[in-house]
Amino acid sequence: MKKLLKGGRVIDPVNGIDGEYDVLIDGDRIARVGRNLPVDGVTVVEMPRGFVICPGFIDMHVHLREPGQEHKETVATGTASAVAGGFTAVACMPNTVPVNDNANVTSYILAKAAAANLARVYPIGAVSRGSKGELLADIAELRQAGCVAITDDGHPVATALLLRRALEYAGMFDMPVIEHCEDPTLKGDGVAHEGFHAAALGLRGIPGACEALGAERGILMAELTGSSFHVAHMSARASLRAVRKGKEAGIRVTCEVAPHHFTLTDEALSTPIPYDTNTKMNPPLRELADRDAMIQGIVDGTVDVIATDHAPHHYDEKNVEFDRAPFGIVGLETAVPLTFDRLVHTGLIPLSKMIQLLSVNPARVLRIAGGSLAEGALADITILAPDMPVRIAAAVLQSKSKNTPFDGWELRGGVAATIVGGRTVYLNPGAPVARGL
Amino acid sequence: MSAPATAITALRSRHLLGIAGMTPEEITLVLDTATAMKEIGSRTVKKVPALRGKTVVNLFFEPSTRTRTSFEIAEKRLSADTLNVAIGTSSVVKGETLVDTALNIEAMQPDMIVLRHSSSGTCHLLSRICKSAIINAGDGTHEHPTQALLDAFTIRERKPTLAGLKVAIVGDLLHSRVLRSNILLLTTMGADVWVCGPPTLIPADIRRFGVTATSRIDEAVEGADVVMMLRIQLERMEGAYFPSLREYFNVFGMTEARLRLAKPDVLIMHPGPMNRGVEIASEVADGPYSVILDQVANGVAVRMAVLYLLAGGADHEETT
């Protein structure tokens, strides 16, 4: 069964392609990318004007919550949310219940992903048993079962020594260690970025230095071990500085920024809804200088990846006192419109750069397939409608949870369709029709 | 003699969530109304029928003798029916959420809820889900608006105007909801506000509130018209934010010697409860410039004013 995507703008940065090309899909693989490909015996899909065809987006920081917290999200609902957001693959964090610190949990997640049959799921294993920060988890077994990286996300690896050992051990498989960078003593019981808005609202603060200290520690350990270190959900300008210096020094460090950290500032704590618990995440929404630094880091290439830190929480859990609410927001279905609207349409980055941040680089950081439309590659494709008006509506998100601060936002640029392994797994009913997809 | 000085006769918000957002005219309206309310306390029968038939729930998730008593007296003087719900007796201890507790109380159709809670922002949360008017009686480290209003009322009884006064606020600035409300109120009314405390207890970016921040107490007190002392929470402070209570008193305690730097007619204020010998010397607390007990007395009048103004009522038709 062959399918020909015809007339779209194909952007495949890895292969230096940007222009009007046809894409021929054969089964679950890309057969050819070229001009005026023969149409005999294939289903021809005419791309509506302006559509962009690019390698499938990969969100390398997602909480699918299964096993254990299925009231927030499941692998099925999470991957439905992923494909609706244009992601053909997600990497899921190990802070489930129980923690993904052994092959059984990894296999369970993969079995659920296979059953859902939507986005590809790449589990990330725990650094330590139970993510307790004491003993190393069975890292080799996790890798064999399918884990692509390790992290104790939710909190940092407990000690510099344990982080060092994890980097050394995972380095054996060239697996990156992903770190939730944070100094626990500086975080304390903080709930918001330490600054004017937290002070005005009487919320306990978390300074940017809290994250930067964790980033600096990890970069030093990466230098010491020679292994790959990845800074998760970076938010503070001091962390960016640390990553930039680390990269200049040739240390194997990469980093990601979440859309809310390049879109919002801590002003969202008080406006438009004061104490909206959907503005509570960790790391917190930072002040303007940090937000602008994240954008600058994306523009100048210090930031490798845009990842959502998709963190679903049930309505009841968020409908509480601000300091009792859990950290985090859903992000899979808002990431692409926010990136378009805030970075591409503002002229800060070209579309090809967006594709690197959302597809090419996460594949590289995780050493997984994807990020390319080369012949023979998996036919994981995201089709974008760059000028489509998008209105975020929390109530109709595919995710089981609706905790987003972007409800009601009007943005430009969205996802038209998502193809995983040659199969169309998502068609945006609001986008122009591409007959035959 | 002429028409009343205030240009407005109503508050714009149906809740009192904080001083933030209040205009000088609104603050003046509350203080002027409180002036009228204060006289009621001097009568033989200290009660007026204004809030007859209104139900006010005092929902206190945090122990407070002073504020709760003050509100309760204010409510009773206005003839409201009052109900006290304290955390020890509520179902919160059984694991019910704040929202559910509030909705259950709402179902009994009170007109106003006076809320005290240890988490900042709980009044905003309740104002979004409740039909009742919400009055903030202190939420976490956010605001305590009626305290700031009664402080302003007490100052205004002794000074011609708030504008231009140098007010020094000294103590734990980080954890004080009284500080936030007072800064907002005093700067709105044009006072020159100085805040002073150890650097470990000064919130980030406090200068953006339009105040002068210093850790040099002499600088803060010099030429001050009003000195407000804030309470030091003994349990959590010593060794963490400053080395010892003795050292705190030496560096930041309000003594008579220090007070000589202030204006001769300086007012000494404290929202209570006081730690004598920690943030304030007894000679100062009991001294001639101390208006600490007046603050307590004025609390009732100010809360009556707030309750009255938020109770919702008739239009302006006058029947002669």
Add this chain to the structure above:
Amino acid sequence: MPVVMDADRIGRTLTRIAHEIVERNKGVEALALVGVRTRGVHIARRLARTLKEITGDDVPTGALDITLYRDDLMRHTVGPQPLVRSTEIPFSIDNRKILLVDDVLYTGRTVRAALDALIDFGRPASIQLIVLVDRGHRELPVKADYVGKNLPTQLEESVQVRLQETDGEDEVVLREGGAA
């Protein structure tokens, strides 16, 4: 907009009422004036001056704000609250003969509120009511003891007492429409 009482007329009327007070009470002993805010207070103060001229004695004078006693106060669920102003009665009303003063007597509801308020201050020997204008249309069984002018009115008309102290001139006018 007919002027029903001018400044001279108001002055003569108050002088006449002062004489009636002295006559009826056989002097001013144990008397006290309490004016209802706003204009009743000014009328009460004028009467106190006249009484002093007539008898040489000071009659204590107070001001009463009846807002918190109004029977229409909490009848609507929304809307601005009437402004509350200070009540100042700097003397004990116990066993005194209180002369309650208001500008216009209409439905009687203000007087009812004022009586309730006064009783909260103590137990006067008696309360007598003084009004500058009685325009009729009573809704409560209230009758004035001293009336400056009986003024028959239509319901839709309004009576406005304007005084030097509050309005810059002394006159009573009758208007078409609008409540007062």
